[in-house]
Amino acid sequence: MKGVIIEKNGGPEVLQYKTDVPVPEVKQNHILVKNDYIGINFIDTYFRSGLYPVPHWPYTLGREAAGTVVASGGGETHGMKEGDRVLWMAEAAYAEYTAVPAAKAVKLPADLSEKIGAAALLQGLTALTLIRESHRVNKGDWVLVHAAAGGVGLWLCQLLKAVGANTIGTASTQEKIDLATKYGATHMINYSKEDVKTKVMELTGDKGVAVVYDGVGKDTFDLSLECVARLGSMISFGNASGAPAPVTLARLSPKNVRLMRPTLFNYLVTREEFEHWSNELLDVMVKHKIDVRIHEVYPLSDIKRAHEDLQGRKSTGKLVLDPTK
Ligand code: NDP
Numbered sequence: 268m269k270g271v272i273i274e275k276n277g278g279p280e281v282l283q284y285k286t287d288v289p290v291p292e293v294k295q296n297h298i299l300v301k302n303d304y305i306g307i308n309f310i311d312t313y314f315r316s317g318l319y320p321v322p323h324w325p326y327t328l329g330r331e332a333a334g335t336v337v338a339s340g341g342g343e344t345h346g347m348k349e350g351d352r353v354l355w356m357a358e359a360a361y362a363e364y365t366a367v368p369a370a371k372a373v374k375l376p377a378d379l380s381e382k383i384g385a386a387a388l389l390q391g392l393t394a395l396t397l398i399r400e401s402h403r404v405n406k407g408d409w410v411l412v413h414a415a416a417g418g419v420g421l422w423l424c425q426l427l428k429a430v431g432a433n434t435i436g437t438a439s440t441q442e443k444i445d446l447a448t449k450y451g452a453t454h455m456i457n458y459s460k461e462d463v464k465t466k467v468m469e470l471t472g473d474k475g476v477a478v479v480y481d482g483v484g485k486d487t488f489d490l491s492l493e494c495v496a497r498l499g500s501m502i503s504f505g506n507a508s509g510a511p512a513p514v515t516l517a518r519l520s521p522k523n524v525r526l527m528r529p530t531l532f533n534y535l536v537t538r539e540e541f542e543h544w545s546n547e548l549l550d551v552m553v554k555h556k557i558d559v560r561i562h563e564v565y566p567l568s569d570i571k572r573a574h575e576d577l578q579g580r581k582s583t584g585k586l587v588l589d590p591t592k
Pocket of ligand 1: 307308309310389390393414415416417418419420437438439440443482483486504505506507508509529530531532577578579580581582583584
């Protein structure tokens with residue numbers, strides 16, 4: 268089958284597109300899925316670069332896809348059988364076929380396409396758990412979202428609009444500012460031109476925001492902490508610019524700030540949690556008419572360019588792969 272493997276850590280050049288990768292064996296409690304569309308996530312670049320350690324070599328990146336069940340390994344398959352269209356979140360997505368733990372898959376609703384499903388799951392669930400679990404946002408709250416025109420960012424803009432929050436987003440270009448505004452951010456700051464802290468304090472009457480969602484990491488961590496209001500939350504959930512430096516707890520006491528570093532996968536450990544949040548997401552998508560913006564569908568063979576675009580800040584919304592090309 269077609270697939271992408273890495274045999275060492277490094278830049279996009281270590282991504283090897285192959286056409287002779289063996290189709291994986293399907294074990295008990297697993298289903299074999301023929302992937303139609305694969306979602307690209309920033310976490311894929313962390314495993315590629317070595318920021319996160321890969322469990323074995325060679326390794327296939329990719330954490331989510333949508334497709335059709337073509338075989339079952341028996342055991343507990345949670346009602347999923349051959350022919351079912353499914354959405355899944357596990358490992359080894361950059362391939363035509365993936366053996367997926369059945370507990371990490373759900374059926375794709377009839378009115379949702381594989382393309383939108385693959386684009387929505389991981390980033391949508393991230394945004395949803397961030398605003399409901401990491402720090403619950405209420406109507407009228409002031410919220411700061413970095414990289415507001417990115418994949419997770421556009422989800423946050425839409426979900427926060429539905430809650431009725433005052434969302435201040437940051438982005439690097441006017442095109443991204445316009446896009447995030449269209450998707451629901453109430454105020455946008457072009458950090459290439461304006462000082463973010465000054466603007467945040469101006470907008471919030473010098474109070475700061477109830478919560479910062481910071482997926483940029485190293486470059487923005489200190490700024491984010493400065494923008495949080497007294498009794499607010501600093502949610503650091505990613506490393507797009509590198510991992511933030513270690514923090515001394517004493518830095519939190521001047522404003523009684525809560526600091527959290529959530530990972531989506533730890534909200535979805537049990538089958539019940541996976542089903543609960545996936546169903547919740549699918550409901551929210553319909554109820555709030557969520558627009559899942561796809562930046563580009565890349566051929567799997569063009570994986571290097573896709574990683575370069577994501578890491579080079581060239582993309583908005585979601586990058587998706589087509590494994591047949
Ligand atoms: P994005 O589409 O948001 O892309 C990253 C964006 O970050 C860029 O477009 C850019 O926007 C901004 N950015 C700022 N500085 C840099 C830099 N030095 N290098 C690259 N980008 C930079 O990516 P995703 O939506 O896939 O992910 C966003 C963040 O969320 C990532 O950190 C990711 O790891 C994290 N995440 C965490 C999860 C969790 O479970 N904790 C789950 C999913 C995602 P601009 O040009 O506007 O600055």
